[in-house]
Structures are given as C-alpha cells and as structure tokens.
Amino acid sequence: MSTVPALEAVSAASGFRRTEIDRRPVGPRDVEIEIDWAGICHSDIHIARDEWGATSYPVTPGHEIVGRVLAVGEEVTGFSPGETVGVGCYVDSCGTCEYCADGRENFCAEGVVATYNTPLPDGSVTRGGYSRGVVVDERFVLRVPQALDPARAAPLLCAGITTYAPLRRWGAGPGRRVAVVGMGGLGHVAVKIAAAMGAEVTVLSQSLAKRQDGLAFGARDYFATKDPETFERNRGRFDLVLNTVSADLPVEQYLSLLRVDGVLCSVGLPPEPYSVRPMALAARQRVLTGSMVGGLPQTQEMLDFCAEHGVESEIEVIGADDVDEAYDRVVASDVRYRFVVDVARTLARAGA
Incomplete structure (x- = not known):
C-alpha cells in the first residue's frame, strides 16, 4: 500500500x-x-x-x-x-x-x-x-x-471515445453527412473526428458564437438552432445527427433533419425523457438511439x-x-x- x-x-x-x-x-x-x-x-x-x-x-x-x-x-x-x-x-x-x-x-x-x-x-x-x-x-x-x-x-x-464510438458505429465517412449538435467539450472533438473520417460535417449550435472555431475544426457548415430557418433549410439532409448536449431537445425537429434510414444518436444525457411519436420514426425509417463510451x-x-x-x-x-x-x-x-x-x-x- x-x-x-x-x-x-x-x-x-x-x-x-x-x-x-x-x-x-x-x-x-x-x-x-x-x-x-x-x-x-x-x-x-x-x-x-x-x-x-x-x-x-x-x-x-x-x-x-x-x-x-x-x-x-x-x-x-x-x-x-x-x-x-x-x-x-x-x-x-x-x-x-x-x-x-x-x-x-x-x-x-x-x-x-x-x-x-x-x-x-x-x-x-x-x-x-x-x-x-x-x-x-x-x-x-x-x-x-x-x-x-x-x-x-x-x-x-x-470525450474522444464517447464521440468516436457512435461515429464509427453509424458509418461516418466519405459520402456521409453528419451533423453535430453542440460545440462544447464533446462536440468540438466530434467535429474533428468526423471530419478526419472524411464525413461532410455540419455544426448545429444555439448561436453562431463559435462558428469560426467550428469551421477551423473541419465543419463545412454551421447553423444556429435558435433560427427556425435552420430546420427548414436542412430538412432530410443528414445521415447521422450526433447530439452531444444534455439539454432537453425538441427531438422530432432533429429527426426531421434525417434522410431515410438516418440516425439520431445521443451521447448527451438530458434529465427528462424524450417525447417522440412513433410516426416520426416510422415515416422515413429513422433510428433514435444512444451510445455510452x-x-x-x-x-x-x-x-x-x-x-x-x-x-x-x-x-x-x-x-x-x-x-x-x-x-x-x-x-x-x-x-x-x-x-x-x-x-x-x-x-x-x-x-x-
């Protein structure tokens, strides 16, 4: 001892x-x-x-x-x-x-x-x-x-393995469009890793305050989620949305960003349960899932x-x-x- x-x-x-x-x-x-x-x-x-x-x-x-x-x-x-x-x-x-x-x-x-x-x-x-x-x-x-x-x-x-594991699991790479929700301790690493994997990366953050950082880390686009136009503009765009924040989200809004067979994966752990109508998943065969290191x-x-x-x-x-x-x-x-x-x-x- x-x-x-x-x-x-x-x-x-x-x-x-x-x-x-x-x-x-x-x-x-x-x-x-x-x-x-x-x-x-x-x-x-x-x-x-x-x-x-x-x-x-x-x-x-x-x-x-x-x-x-x-x-x-x-x-x-x-x-x-x-x-x-x-x-x-x-x-x-x-x-x-x-x-x-x-x-x-x-x-x-x-x-x-x-x-x-x-x-x-x-x-x-x-x-x-x-x-x-x-x-x-x-x-x-x-x-x-x-x-x-x-x-x-x-x-x-x-932070590295928490974001790397779902990016690998859900096929982030060339020809795939990945959105990262949040640009904090987890999110900034997720952007770097997804970009290094060859994916086309978009950041979805509350504001544009960290936009220059996000682009420097490898993101191609950066949108503010408080702007309603963000969801309309990106509807049906992404293969994977990786949620890195622990805030309560309007999950169906984020599901609307997915392509057919798209995945919304959460590594942030909000305290309240998600509210999702089954049709929001079934209509375009979307997946709502999570990942733990x-x-x-x-x-x-x-x-x-x-x-x-x-x-x-x-x-x-x-x-x-x-x-x-x-x-x-x-x-x-x-x-x-x-x-x-x-x-x-x-x-x-x-x-x-």
Missing part, C-alpha cells in the same frame, strides 16, 4: 481539499502510473456535487488520465516503465462475460468498475485521476501515441486514429487549486473547450 497526494470532496457543497489517498500494492498484472494530467468531464461535476444522487464521499473524481508508467507487475507484458499511458472511464470488469470477451468491457454483464466512485468488495471506493498516482490492471491501461500532446490527449479518454480495444483504436490524423482536444490548463472555479465555469459554458489539471506541477504534496 502506498499513499499519493490527491483532491477530494467530502460533501456536495464542500468543494475540493488537498489530501492523501491510499493506492493498492502493484499486483502481478498491475501497472503503477504517475499521473501528470487529469481532464475535467461534466460527469465529474455531477458526481462531486451529488447531482445524480449516487456519490460515496469522500470522492476523488477524474477519468481522463494521462501519465507515465512507474512500475509493472511480474506478469505484465504490454507496458514498461517510462511509457506515456492513459486511463479512461473504467478500471476493471469481470473479463469473462460475452461483452468483455468481445472487447466491450463497458457493457460487462457483471457490472463494470468505474475509475472513481464505485464500491469495491473490500469496502473501499475507487478513486480517480485528481491524484498523483494510480494502480490499474494492465487490461485497462492505454498507450498514448507519441504524436499526441499528453495534456491535450487527456480529454480523449472520455466504448470498450478498451476501440479506445486504443481511437487514440491511434487521433494521432494519425492530428486530432487533439482544445484545452485550458489549470492548477489543482483551480478546480472549484473550473467547475463553475463548465456549468456556465465558459470554457473552450476542456479543462485539464496539471497534476504533475500543482499536486506535488498535500498542504502545498
């Missing part, structure tokens, strides 16, 4: 404090990682502030982790000390069910173990990347290609794809003492486009 500096929240309203947390000894199949960078995902905020009603305090969030291998267990063959690696949303699964065997650990039949806030059999709870180190089974460690900037790669461990093989595929095509997150680097302010700014949509904590330089020791 070892201890590492970390941040923790002790209640929904407490904000973060510096502390030290325990990490397990390195087992035969484990990789010990010294964390350098930790991205901030909106789900971190939901958990830290108990907005989903399922938080076990004290909690140390963070599932967009990039760092360097410190040590490996005796049975580890895929990693060596000094390599740059990442850890995403999950750190364990049963490894034997049909989904794990198929490389889709995120759907583990026994229940996947999240990187933080998941109770373990010994009574402890997983702690995440707002810390200086972590020990992870090698199955859940990802190789970060040298072509990627480590800080800008961190958000890809969630991806398995480990596909996450590695995503990182390699991003390295090959120069896709990285747009980030603002912050210190460990700036996380509470960053959370407020994320809620206020005041970030372009992801916050990343410089763990290596700013979380050196508790009380520093």
Whole structure:
C-alpha cells in the first residue's frame, strides 16, 4: 500500500481539499502510473456535487488520465516503465462475460468498475485521476501515441471515445453527412473526428458564437438552432445527427433533419425523457438511439486514429487549486473547450 497526494470532496457543497489517498500494492498484472494530467468531464461535476444522487464521499473524481508508467507487475507484458499511458472511464470488469470477451468491457454483464466512485468488495471506493498516482490492471491501461500532446490527449479518454464510438458505429465517412449538435467539450472533438473520417460535417449550435472555431475544426457548415430557418433549410439532409448536449431537445425537429434510414444518436444525457411519436420514426425509417463510451480495444483504436490524423482536444490548463472555479465555469459554458489539471506541477504534496 502506498499513499499519493490527491483532491477530494467530502460533501456536495464542500468543494475540493488537498489530501492523501491510499493506492493498492502493484499486483502481478498491475501497472503503477504517475499521473501528470487529469481532464475535467461534466460527469465529474455531477458526481462531486451529488447531482445524480449516487456519490460515496469522500470522492476523488477524474477519468481522463494521462501519465507515465512507474512500475509493472511480474506478469505484465504490454507496458514498461517510462511509457506515456492513459486511463479512461473504467478500471476493471469481470473479463469473462460475452461483452468483455468481445472487447466491450463497458457493457460487462457483471457490472463494470468505474475509475472513481464505485464500491469495491473490500469496502473501499475507487478513486480517480485528481491524484498523483494510480494502480490499474494492465487490461485497462492505454498507450498514448507519441504524436499526441499528453495534456491535450487527456480529454480523449472520455470525450474522444464517447464521440468516436457512435461515429464509427453509424458509418461516418466519405459520402456521409453528419451533423453535430453542440460545440462544447464533446462536440468540438466530434467535429474533428468526423471530419478526419472524411464525413461532410455540419455544426448545429444555439448561436453562431463559435462558428469560426467550428469551421477551423473541419465543419463545412454551421447553423444556429435558435433560427427556425435552420430546420427548414436542412430538412432530410443528414445521415447521422450526433447530439452531444444534455439539454432537453425538441427531438422530432432533429429527426426531421434525417434522410431515410438516418440516425439520431445521443451521447448527451438530458434529465427528462424524450417525447417522440412513433410516426416520426416510422415515416422515413429513422433510428433514435444512444451510445455510452466504448470498450478498451476501440479506445486504443481511437487514440491511434487521433494521432494519425492530428486530432487533439482544445484545452485550458489549470492548477489543482483551480478546480472549484473550473467547475463553475463548465456549468456556465465558459470554457473552450476542456479543462485539464496539471497534476504533475500543482499536486506535488498535500498542504502545498
């Protein structure tokens, strides 16, 4: 057992404090990682502030982790000390069910173990990347290609795979028209990835405030959804509409943008149920679906794809003492486009 500096929240309203947390000894199949960078995902905020009603305090969030291998267990063959690696949303699964065997650990039949806030059999709870180190089974460690900037790669461990998986699943590529709803932390990565896949990309955002960014990221068109003409002008245009926002949407309006056999896929998770008449789907054989990150093989595929095509997150680097302010700014949509904590330089020791 070892201890590492970390941040923790002790209640929904407490904000973060510096502390030290325990990490397990390195087992035969484990990789010990010294964390350098930790991205901030909106789900971190939901958990830290108990907005989903399922938080076990004290909690140390963070599932967009990039760092360097410190040590490996005796049975580890895929990693060596000094390599740059990442850890995403999950750190364990049963490894034997049909989904794990198929490389889709995120759907583990026994229940996947999240990187933080998941109770373990010994009574402890997983702690995440707002810390200086972590020990992870090698199955859940990802190789970060040298072509990627480590800080800008961190958000890809969630935002990247969350958008890459449905874009691959629904055939984004040459000759396909893809609309991305929202140009935030998820949306800006989705635009870059879809464009790199060769699709014709359109951004649908509330306003035109980020239009120049969207076009620079690879979008061909950019429309404001508050303009009623947007829906009329784009009716029946898209093969895939990828919704990255968690706001309640007039779903049938967005379904009207789809071609025959078109797909509306949501990776944003609004709190209220969708209201859709069956005829809105049946009339043009449209699909309404969702997607939840991806398995480990596909996450590695995503990182390699991003390295090959120069896709990285747009980030603002912050210190460990700036996380509470960053959370407020994320809620206020005041970030372009992801916050990343410089763990290596700013979380050196508790009380520093």
